[in-house]
Amino acid sequence: MEVYGDQLCQCPQRPSDLKTAEQERKNYLQTKRIFLSRGLYIAVTLQLFAYFYPHMDTSMFFYEPLKYFGSADFLYFYLMPRELGLVHVLLPLVAVLPSATFAAEDAHMGFLNYQLYRSGEKKYMRLQIQSALLGSVFASLAGSMLYVAFIALASPMSGDHVLESWRQIIKQSAYAPLLYANGWPIVLDSVFRFALAAAVWSMVGVGLTALTQNAGLGLVLTLAIAYQSNAVLQMNPALIYWSQRSLVAINIAYIDSLWANTIRQLIYFLIGITTALIGLKILMTRR
Amino acid sequence: MDICVENICKHYGKQEVLKNVNAHFASGQIHGLIGRNGSGKTVLFRCIIGYTKPDTGEVRIGTKRVGIDMRYPDSLGLILDTPGFLPQFTGQFNLELLMSIRGRPEKSHIQKVMCRVGLPDTGRKPVGKYSMGMRQRLGIAQAIMEDPHLLILDEPFNGLDSQGVADIHSLLKLLRSQGKTILITSHYVQDIEALCDTVHEMQAGILQQI
Amino acid sequence: MAKQKLKMIVFYTRAFLPLHICALAMAMAGIRALASPQFNMPGTTLGSLVAETLGGHEWNMFINIDAVTDWLLALLPPLTGLIVYMRSVMGKTLMFSLYRHGSKAKWMTSLQASMLLYTLLLTVLMGLAITFTGFFTGMRGLHVFGLDQSGFYNRIWWPPLFSMFTYAMQSFMLLEIYLFFYLLSGEVSIGLIAFVLPVIFAMLRGSNDELSGSIEWFINWGMSKRYSFSSGEYGVPVKYGILRQVLVNLGLLGLTHTLIPYLPLTERKEP
Numbered sequence: 001m002e003v004y005g006d007q008l009c010q011c012p013q014r015p016s017d018l019k020t021a022e023q024e025r026k027n028y029l030q031t032k033r034i035f036l037s038r039g040l041y042i043a044v045t046l047q048l049f050a051y052f053y054p055h056m057d058t059s060m061f062f063y064e065p066l067k068y069f070g071s072a073d074f075l076y077f078y079l080m081p082r083e084l085g086l087v088h089v090l091l092p093l094v095a096v097l098p099s100a101t102f103a104a105e106d107a108h109m110g111f112l113n114y115q116l117y118r119s120g121e122k123k124y125m126r127l128q129i130q131s132a133l134l135g136s137v138f139a140s141l142a143g144s145m146l147y148v149a150f151i152a153l154a155s156p157m158s159g160d161h162v163l164e165s166w167r168q169i170i171k172q173s174a175y176a177p178l179l180y181a182n183g184w185p186i187v188l189d190s191v192f193r194f195a196l197a198a199a200v201w202s203m204v205g206v207g208l209t210a211l212t213q214n215a216g217l218g219l220v221l222t223l224a225i226a227y228q229s230n231a232v233l234q235m236n237p238a239l240i241y242w243s244q245r246s247l248v249a250i251n252i253a254y255i256d257s258l259w260a261n262t263i264r265q266l267i268y269f270l271i272g273i274t275t276a277l278i279g280l281k282i283l284m285t286r287r
Numbered sequence: 288m289d290i291c292v293e294n295i296c297k298h299y300g301k302q303e304v305l306k307n308v309n310a311h312f313a314s315g316q317i318h319g320l321i322g323r324n325g326s327g328k329t330v331l332f333r334c335i336i337g338y339t340k341p342d343t344g345e346v347r348i349g350t351k352r353v354g355i356d357m358r359y360p361d362s363l364g365l366i367l368d369t370p371g372f373l374p375q376f377t378g379q380f381n382l383e384l385l386m387s388i389r390g391r392p393e394k395s396h397i398q399k400v401m402c403r404v405g406l407p408d409t410g411r412k413p414v415g416k417y418s419m420g421m422r423q424r425l426g427i428a429q430a431i432m433e434d435p436h437l438l439i440l441d442e443p444f445n446g447l448d449s450q451g452v453a454d455i456h457s458l459l460k461l462l463r464s465q466g467k468t469i470l471i472t473s474h475y476v477q478d479i480e481a482l483c484d485t486v487h488e489m490q491a492g493i494l495q496q497i
Numbered sequence: 498m499a500k501q502k503l504k505m506i507v508f509y510t511r512a513f514l515p516l517h518i519c520a521l522a523m524a525m526a527g528i529r530a531l532a533s534p535q536f537n538m539p540g541t542t543l544g545s546l547v548a549e550t551l552g553g554h555e556w557n558m559f560i561n562i563d564a565v566t567d568w569l570l571a572l573l574p575p576l577t578g579l580i581v582y583m584r585s586v587m588g589k590t591l592m593f594s595l596y597r598h599g600s601k602a603k604w605m606t607s608l609q610a611s612m613l614l615y616t617l618l619l620t621v622l623m624g625l626a627i628t629f630t631g632f633f634t635g636m637r638g639l640h641v642f643g644l645d646q647s648g649f650y651n652r653i654w655w656p657p658l659f660s661m662f663t664y665a666m667q668s669f670m671l672l673e674i675y676l677f678f679y680l681l682s683g684e685v686s687i688g689l690i691a692f693v694l695p696v697i698f699a700m701l702r703g704s705n706d707e708l709s710g711s712i713e714w715f716i717n718w719g720m721s722k723r724y725s726f727s728s729g730e731y732g733v734p735v736k737y738g739i740l741r742q743v744l745v746n747l748g749l750l751g752l753t754h755t756l757i758p759y760l761p762l763t764e765r766k767e768p
Contacts, residue, residue, distance in 0.1 A: 029380075029387040036376065039686055046690065085562030089569070089697060097686055108584075110371015111381075114429055117336060117359040118388040127388075216580040216685030223693075224525060224573050227566040232532050234563065245563070 030127055034135045039097035043135075047094045047143025050087040054080055069154035073162040075183030077151040082190065082250045091248070092226040093219070094143065095198040096205030098135030101215035103128045103206060107283055108213060116284065125280045128206060129273065136202030140195040148187055157182040169252045174261075189258070190250045196265050197248045201226060203272030207279030213286075244268075288314045288349050288362070288436045288468050292494075295334055295344035297327075304330045305341065306492040312485075314436075317459060317469040319479040322489030328472045329367065331489065332439050335470070336365060348437065364435040366443050370426030374415030378406060378425045381414055385429055400432045401425075403458065405451055419446035427455060431462070438462065438469040444478055456481060502607070509611035513582045514618060522574035522619050523626035526550065529571060530627040542638035544657040546631040547624050552660040553720025556711075556728055560704035568720075569696050575619050575668040576675065576692060579612065580685060583676070591762070601757045609750055612676070613669055620665040624657070643726070660721035666742045667719025671696065673749040680760045718742040 034040060055061045055077075060068040069077060081087060106112040116124055156162070170179050170186070178185040201222060208225075209218025226244065233243035240246055241256050247265050290312040297305040304327045312318045320328050333339035335346050337353045337360070346353040348360050372381045379397055386392035401407065404424040409417075414425065423446045430438060438459075444452050459469055459482055473479055479486055487496050535541050535549045551571065554564045586594075586608075598604040628639070640652035671692050679688030696716065703714025717723045718738040725732035 029384050029392065033373075033376075033384060036380075038375075038684070042686060042690070086697065086701070089562055089566055090693075093690070093693070105373070109373055110368060111373055113338070113365070113367055113371065114385050115388060116338075117363050117365060118385060118433075120358055123388070214581060214584060216584070216689065217577055219686070219689060220573055220577050220580060224570055227570040228525075228528060228532070231563065231567055231570070232528075235532065 030131055031134065033102070034099045034131055034138070037098060037135070039099070039101070040135055040139055043094040043097040043139035044142045044146070046090050046097075047087065047139065048146055050090045051081045051143065051147040053086050054084040066154055069151060070156065071161060072155065073159075073182075074151055074155040074157050075186065076163045076166055077155050078148065078183070078187050078190075079166065079250055079252065081147075083252070085245070085249065087194070088245055088248060091140075091194070091197060091244075092201045092205070092222045094139050095136040095201035096209070096219050096222050098132075098139045098202075100132040100136065100202045100205035101209045101218065102131055103280055103283055104209035104213050104215045104218060107210075108215075112283075121281075121284050124284075125277060128210075128280060129203070129276055132202040132206045132276070133199050136198040136205075137195045140198035141191065144191045144194060148191065166252060173252055173254050174256060174258050175250070175252065175254065186250070190248075193261070193265065194248050196262075196269065197244060200244075200265065200268045200272045203269070203276040207272075207275035207277075210276070210279035210283040213283060289347075290335060290437070290468060290470070291347040292331070292335065293344050293347070295331070295341045295346065297330055297334065297339065297341050304492050305334070308344070308492070308494045310487060310494055310496070312468060312470060314468045315463065315466045316484040317463050317471065317482050319483035319486040320470060320472045320489060320494075321474075321476075321479060321486060322472075326489040327492045328489050329441055331494070332367060332441055332470065332472075336360065336363065336367070336439060338367075360437055362433075362436040364430035364433065364438045364440075366426045366430050366440045368441065369445075370422045370429075372414040372422065372425060375413055377411055378409050378414055378417070378421075378428075381425070382429055382432060386432060389433075397428075397432060400428045403454075404428045404431075405454055420448060420451060423447055424451065427458075431458070436467055438467055438471075440469065440471045442472055442474065444473055444475060452478070506607055506610045506614065509607060510614045510618065512585075513578050513611060513615035515581070518578040518581060519619070519622055521577055523622055525570070525574050526623035526626040527630040529567075530630045536631075537634065540642075541631075541636055542640055542642075543628050543631045543636050544639045544654070545641045546636060547627050547657040548641055548660045548721060550627050551620070551624065551664040552656075552722040552727070553664075553716075554704070555722050556704065556731060558705055560700060564704070565697055565700045568700060568716075569693060571664070572668055572671060572692075572696060574623060575616050575672060576689075578615060578619065579672050579675065583679060584685075595762070601760075601762055602754055605754060605757045608676075609673075609753070612672055616665050616669045616672065620661050620668070624661050656721065656726070659724075663719050663721045663724075663738070663742070666739075666746060667715070670715065670719075670742070670746050670749060673746065673753065677749070677753055677756075680757075680762065683761070712737070715742070715745060718745075 055068065058068060060071075103112075106115060119127065167179065170176060175186050175189075178189055204225060205218060205222045208221045209215050212218050212221065230243045230245050233239045234245065241261070242264055246254075246256075247261055247268075290310075292308055292310040292312075295305050295308040296303070308331060320331070322328050330339060334341045335348075335353065337346075337358055340354060345355065348357075351357045351361075353360065372378070373384075376384075378401060379394070382397045382401070383392040383394065386397065401409070404427045406421060406424050406428065409421070414422065417425065423443070427440070427443055430440065443455060447455065456478070459471075463469060463484075471478075471482065485496060487494050530536060530546055530550045533546065533549050535546060553568055553571075554560070557564065595601065595604050598607065638652075639657065640654050641656045642650060643653050643656065644650060674695065675688040675692040678691035679685065682688070699714050699716035703711045703716050705711055711717065712733045717733050718741055721727060723733055724738055725734050
């Protein structure tokens with residue numbers, strides 16, 4: 001056994017001696033933890049599966065995929081899975097799986113004790129929220145952009161295969177100003193909104209997993225809240241635009257303002273962060 | 288860094304776990320805490336660290352009061368309960384993750400610390416595959432890696448083989464010579480006799496120096 | 498010996514059903530009842546509210562994603578208890594209990610028996626929660642109105658119980674799938690995906706009453722509203738659906754028992 005001398009080397013300086021930039025750089029290990037987590041890759045895979053699933057109804061998808069994706073335009077192939085909505089069903093899972101369960105995992109493993117006296121409560125909470133946001137947004141963006149990249153390569157942007165009927169509907173919806181450049185602005189806008197929704201659900205996931213100290217239970221409860229809130233809000237005509245389904249769906253007849261949509265989602269984001277903070281605070285009190 | 292515990296009381300429901308505990312732990316010494324299971328040793332440690340808020344009384348480390356002037360002690364190394372790590376990652380990564388919270392993690396430094404506690408060749412082995420003794424050693428490594436002034440070690444020798452116990456003994460003596468304040472508990476009298484400058488006994492929530 | 502085994506199963510079942518899990522399941526069922534389209538419709542009885550809330554969805558040529566999430570939501574409560582229970586079972590307590598059973602297969606038998614009892618009990622609790630929710634809002638009567646055996650429109654009592662039974666059977670089947678994948682992978686997320694994806698897949702593929710083979714999809718055996726007594730001639734025949742559901746459950750039990758010696762139950766080191 002190699003014995004390391006009689007002297008421990010000088011330890012890195014304590015936080016008060018460190019410059020801010022250095023303090024921020026060292027958080028890269030929290031980021032590394034996200035990218036080493038299996039949940040992230042499961043989430044991206046789920047997201048991709050959800051995008052491709054509606055196409056699996058057609059046998060041509062399996063036998064002649066490139067011909068299939070060449071049969072209509074890029075915008076159509078993006079809108080179709082979003083309209084059918086499987087991506088929305090799996091969104092809470094995609095949001096929570098990557099890194100929203102870290103706090104619950106830390107508490108369950110006993111790792112929390114070692115982190116807390118080093119970071120303090122506020123910093124720990126900030127790190128958990130940052131990790132959850134980064135993981136969920138990355139998973140959502142990666143899944144969406146991989147699919148977008150595929151259809152951008154495989155499907156025509158213009159020409160005979162453009163489905164004019166869809167474009168006519170879009171021209172009468174709130175998305176009309178974004179209908180140019182082959183629909184790229186619509187695609188990018190919806191990818192952004194989807195990522196924002198993932199961020200919201202990751203915050204709810206952090207709060208619930210921290211509150212229950214059980215990653216699995218927190219996941220299930222997040223799913224339950226996502227589905228139930230959607231059902232309840234969609235039943236009420238006055239509240240329908242507040243349902244998550246309305247906020248992320250690219251219903252091409254969507255006639256409410258996209259700005260109002262964004263503000264609603266930001267309000268939900270604030271509610272999500274509050275949930276996360278409450279859950280984390282309770283976790284640390286009950287530890 | 289002296290530790291002063293003044294009039295600490297703690298109840299859990301109707302049960303009084305700490306009864307007016309007073310103690311002074313001088314810096315640069317190893318202080319032993321003995322007592323039966325359930326006597327309140329771990330609760331006292333938790334009060335000192337700031338993880339548990341006592342019902343009455345206060346703990347001062349140096350001139351600062353825990354929970355009032357500072358949430359947790361500034362320079363602390365801790366083993367409490369069974370060491371808990373993220374089982375899917377290596378020991379090295381676990382320590383880097385912890386060290387990154389308030390310092391710049393240096394891989395070579397962490398490797399040296401792991402060598403020092405007897406974990407030189409764990410390589411890519413995840414902590415989930417460690418034996419209990421290895422986890423205990425990793426727990427000790429995480430406690431000492433940032434060169435803290437205060438070490439609180441709750442049964443640090445659990446699960447260690449005789450060579451491991453001897454290594455940790457020599458390590459603690461070295462740290463004492465560097466002026467660290469060390470509080471340990473152990474159920475083994477020989478550990479207490481070999482290491483401690485002072486010994487306190489906890490009996491049904493009452494602390495006495497013996 | 499049998500009495501001892503029964504006591505053990507009952508004891509395990511109690512462990513599945515702590516108060517907070519019961520409260521959570523009852524709350525989720527109550528909220529679903531409140532959000533149900535039948536709620537507060539004139540003529541709705543308590544029995545029809547139970548049959549509506551636990552009976553799934555009617556056949557639909559174009560099943561929408563909201564129906565999928567609604568049925569998923571309905572199936573989530575039993576999963577919560579299993580997740581909580583398995584976390585404690587698969588921790589250090591497994592080391593103490595497994596060798597006392599004598600074999601992994603015997604351990605699995607008692608676990609699955611407790612799981613079945615738990616599913617049935619939880620379904621009853623959920624039914625009670627739906628009933629009380631309706632009762633406190635003025636609904637009355639545990640019956641539903643439907644055609645009796647003589648062909649007359651009358652009060653009939655068994656549909657709410659039938660919907661609870663089919664719901665419990667489907668929940669148990671999905672819990673078996675969750676358990677299998679959880680034991681195989683050691684990951685709650687893999688188990689959860691194994692629970693969720695079959696439901697979504699089956700709902701989207703097997704909910705169309707124009708598909709000639711749609712009554713073969715397991716999802717329809719768990720929805721009393723898709724049986725022939727509710728849907729008419731296009732519905733799943735009662736004996737057909739129940740028999741298949743029971744056979745699938747038995748098949749899953751058999752599969753898990755066959756494979757349990759090979760599953761890494763104790764080989765993984767738990768923290």
